[in-house]
Amino acid sequence: MALLELVNVSKRFGGLKAVSNVSFAVGEGEILGLIGPNGAGKSTLFNLITGVYPVSEGELRLRGVRVNGLWPSAVCALGIARTFQKIRIFRQLSVMKNVAIGRHCRTRTGLAASILRPSWVRREEEEVEKTARGLLDFVGLTGRADDQARNLSHGEQRLLEIARALATNPRIILLDEPAAGLSTMDSAALMIMVGKIRQQGISVIIIDHDMEVVMGLSDRLVVLNYGEKIFEGLPSGAQRDPQVIAAYLGTGVER
Numbered sequence: 001m002a003l004l005e006l007v008n009v010s011k012r013f014g015g016l017k018a019v020s021n022v023s024f025a026v027g028e029g030e031i032l033g034l035i036g037p038n039g040a041g042k043s044t045l046f047n048l049i050t051g052v053y054p055v056s057e058g059e060l061r062l063r064g065v066r067v068n069g070l071w072p073s074a075v076c077a078l079g080i081a082r083t084f085q086k087i088r089i090f091r092q093l094s095v096m097k098n099v100a101i102g103r104h105c106r107t108r109t110g111l112a113a114s115i116l117r118p119s120w121v122r123r124e125e126e127e128v129e130k131t132a133r134g135l136l137d138f139v140g141l142t143g144r145a146d147d148q149a150r151n152l153s154h155g156e157q158r159l160l161e162i163a164r165a166l167a168t169n170p171r172i173i174l175l176d177e178p179a180a181g182l183s184t185m186d187s188a189a190l191m192i193m194v195g196k197i198r199q200q201g202i203s204v205i206i207i208d209h210d211m212e213v214v215m216g217l218s219d220r221l222v223v224l225n226y227g228e229k230i231f232e233g234l235p236s237g238a239q240r241d242p243q244v245i246a247a248y249l250g251t252g253v254e255r
Contacts, residue, residue: 001064003028003203004049004080004172009058011041011048011227018044020227021058026172031194031204033218033235035211037247041227042207043085046174049205050082051075062171079171083161083178085207091150095141098149098160099132102167135163139193155186162193172203179210187213215239223247 002025011019019041026032034042047053049060051072060067062078070078081102090098136142139159144152149160158178165173175194179187187210194204194217208214214221215235223231223238225247231238238244 002026002061003030003063004205005059005061005064006045006049007059007061009045009048009060010056011044011053012056018227019048019224022224022227022229023058024222024229024232026203026205029198029201029203030219031198031206031217033214033221034205034207034224035209035214035221035238036224036230039226040224040247042224043176044227045224046082046176046205046207049075049174050080076168076170079169080174081165081168081170081172082174083158083165083176085176085180087154087157087161089149089157089160089164091148093149094145095136095147095149095152095160096129096132096145099135099163099167100128102164103128103131131167132163135166138166138196139163140189154181155183158182158190159193166197166202170202172205173197175204175206175208177208178206179208179213182210191216 004026007023008021009019009023010017010021022045034045036042044053048055051070051074055068062080067075067078090101133142133145136145139162141156141159141163144156149157152160162175162178179190182190191213194206197204206214206217218235220233221231221235221238222229223244230243230247231241
């Protein structure tokens with residue numbers, strides 16, 4: 001059984017069909033590249049998968065269970081995490097607290113317990129801190145734990161957002177333009193880290209315009225154009241596919 005399945009998924013905004021009948025599946029421990037020209041519907045598809053937008057038609061299934069119509073928090077609790085094209089971190093909070101916030105979707109502490117502070121709450125807080133420190137070490141930010149997030153470099157903020165997503169204990173993580181604005185050296189480090197994420201048994205869907213990153217990481221590619229899937233297969237096949245070439249050169253799509 002596939003980990004994540006999209007079955008004829010569509011999204012309408014009024015009269016505009018931003019995503020049209022898109023179907024594909026992601027396997028356990030697979031890295032899938034999702035590419036296409038600007039405006040192809042890639043980030044919209046991420047928003048559909050994570051519950052930010054409701055699906056107009058079709059089904060989303062996580063291990064065979066339909067997840068359509070769930071709030072983003074419920075989707076996250078089921079094991080789907082993401083980062084964003086425009087970095088979204090709590091800039092005034094410490095790096096450590098940014099990661100710890102991601103972990104709280106797996107904790108039991110509520111308002112009453114936070115006030116009364118029984119022993120299990122303290123143990124839970126210790127577990128959150130331990131997990132957060134481990135993830136900061138995983139992404140290479142151990143020495144910045146107490147710094148305010150706004151003081152990190154652009155590349156470090158990208159890593160922080162990935163660490164926070166991993167703190168939710170996901171089965172699959174959606175990375176939206178993680179290499180955007182990175183230097184060549186930082187992009188190479190990102191590729192190594194995504195490989196390490198896969199080694200943890202976590203599946204990855206990655207959107208990026210850096211073709212060296214996408215081609216170097218992806219087991220398979222799905223290519224969108226004007227909200228439609230025009231290719232699914234190996235990266236080497238996408239490089240030779242006439243519809244993909246036409247879409248990227250802006251000469252229209254051969255049908």
